[in-house]
Amino acid sequence: MKLVKKVLLAGMVLAIAAGTVFAGGKQESAGGGGKTLIGVIMPTRSEERWIKDGNAVKEGLEKLGYAVELQYSDDDIPTQTRQIDDLITRGVKVLVIASIDGSALGTQLANAKAANVPVIAYDRLLMQSPNVDYYVTFDNYKVGQQMGNILVKGLSLDAPKKKPVIIELFAGSPDDNNATVFYQGAMDTLKPYFDNGTLQVPSGQTGFTAVATLRWDAAEAQKRMENLLSRYYSGNVVLDGILSPYDPMSLSALEACKAVGYGSGNKPLPVVGGQDCVVAAVKSIMAGEQYATILKDTRSLGAATVEMVDKIIKGQTISGLDTTQYNNGAKVIPSLLLDVVVVTKDNVQKEVVDTGYHTRAVLGL
Numbered sequence: 166m167k168l169v170k171k172v173l174l175a176g177m178v179l180a181i182a183a184g185t186v187f188a189g190g191k192q193e194s195a196g197g198g199g200k201t202l203i204g205v206i207m208p209t210r211s212e213e214r215w216i217k218d219g220n221a222v223k224e225g226l227e228k229l230g231y232a233v234e235l236q237y238s239d240d241d242i243p244t245q246t247r248q249i250d251d252l253i254t255r256g257v258k259v260l261v262i263a264s265i266d267g268s269a270l271g272t273q274l275a276n277a278k279a280a281n282v283p284v285i286a287y288d289r290l291l292m293q294s295p296n297v298d299y300y301v302t303f304d305n306y307k308v309g310q311q312m313g314n315i316l317v318k319g320l321s322l323d324a325p326k327k328k329p330v331i332i333e334l335f336a337g338s339p340d341d342n343n344a345t346v347f348y349q350g351a352m353d354t355l356k357p358y359f360d361n362g363t364l365q366v367p368s369g370q371t372g373f374t375a376v377a378t379l380r381w382d383a384a385e386a387q388k389r390m391e392n393l394l395s396r397y398y399s400g401n402v403v404l405d406g407i408l409s410p411y412d413p414m415s416l417s418a419l420e421a422c423k424a425v426g427y428g429s430g431n432k433p434l435p436v437v438g439g440q441d442c443v444v445a446a447v448k449s450i451m452a453g454e455q456y457a458t459i460l461k462d463t464r465s466l467g468a469a470t471v472e473m474v475d476k477i478i479k480g481q482t483i484s485g486l487d488t489t490q491y492n493n494g495a496k497v498i499p500s501l502l503l504d505v506v507v508v509t510k511d512n513v514q515k516e517v518v519d520t521g522y523h524t525r526a527v528l529g530l
């Protein structure tokens with residue numbers, strides 16, 4: 166057998182073993198106007214990043230000639246399940262799903278499987294179901310480590326200290342697997358500083374359940390920060406830093422701090438990071454308030470997803486997948502993991518403005 170043929174054959178065997186080849190999709194489908202129809206489901210339009218995500222995937226797929234049905238679920242689980250079932254009925258050839266509750270879609274994923282529709286979990290892992298084919302996301306554990314590193318750097322935790330550094334902890338939504346992974350990465354990074362007494366949490370709230378924030382709700386985070394401040398920060402206990410996994414939660418926590426005098430006199434605003442590079446957070450970073458955020462470039466995630474969908478439809482092998490990290494409770498999901506960038510005042514111009522992630526106009530520059 167010729168070498169090329171052998172390599173091709175070996176590739177196919179491997180791909181089939183890993184479940185990475187699907188029968189080439191027909192180049193037409195119901196509702197797609199003769200084009201192959203792809204379903205893209207995003208959790209909510211009320212958070213900036215998902216709008217960017219949705220647009221990036223839709224535009225990329227349309228450029229390749231696909232018809233795209235992009236739908237948002239308003240953070241409402243029954244709406245999301247209905248949308249998925251509807252798209253399956255309409256003959257989508259691939260489903261890209263960013264879930265609200267990662268464990269709530271078992272029936273829909275089984276329906277997709279029965280209709281031979283491959284499913285890509287987008288950014289958030291779809292849990293407890295064998296009917297998930299791929300996961301495309303950022304390296305979430307690394308994101309968590311970066312969240313921890315933001316505090317290590319912003320609070321100079323490696324420099325000698327005369328007294329403990331005081332922080333409080335926030336995590337994301339308990340029904341989103343990412344929230345747990347971010348928190349794990351952050352806490353693993355901060356552990357040595359807890360162990361040697363550099364860091365202290367006056368509320369004692371350090372377990373995931375105690376610090377989680379359902380639906381990443383900024384108002385809920387603000388309420389919790391207000392309660393923490395009134396309960397544990399009377400007298401001269403001063404909050405130095407906050408672990409926060411999401412920009413709107415960070416900004417709300419800062420608001421709660423400002424309301425009790427932080428940011429003036431001898432109480433500087435606590436050091437807080439965030440995630441998603443939302444416009445208000447970028448402005449806050451430029452103004453010297455929020456310390457940092459994590460840029461998850463939705464353009465790259467969108468492009469990676471578009472490439473994955475196209476390969477699935479064409480029956481091509483998808484390479485570069487991690488096949489160890491993401492067990493969804495039913496099986497390990499082959500995952501494409503992208504990198505992120507930590508953004509502070511020092512590199513915000515280069516990483517956010519110069520790359521056009523947000524335009525100067527949007528940032529009011």
Ligand code: BGC
Nearest residue numbers: 212289341343381411440441
């Ligand atoms: C995403 C984050 C986002 C959060 C809230 C998570 O699943 O990975 O980027 O900040 O959801 O929408």
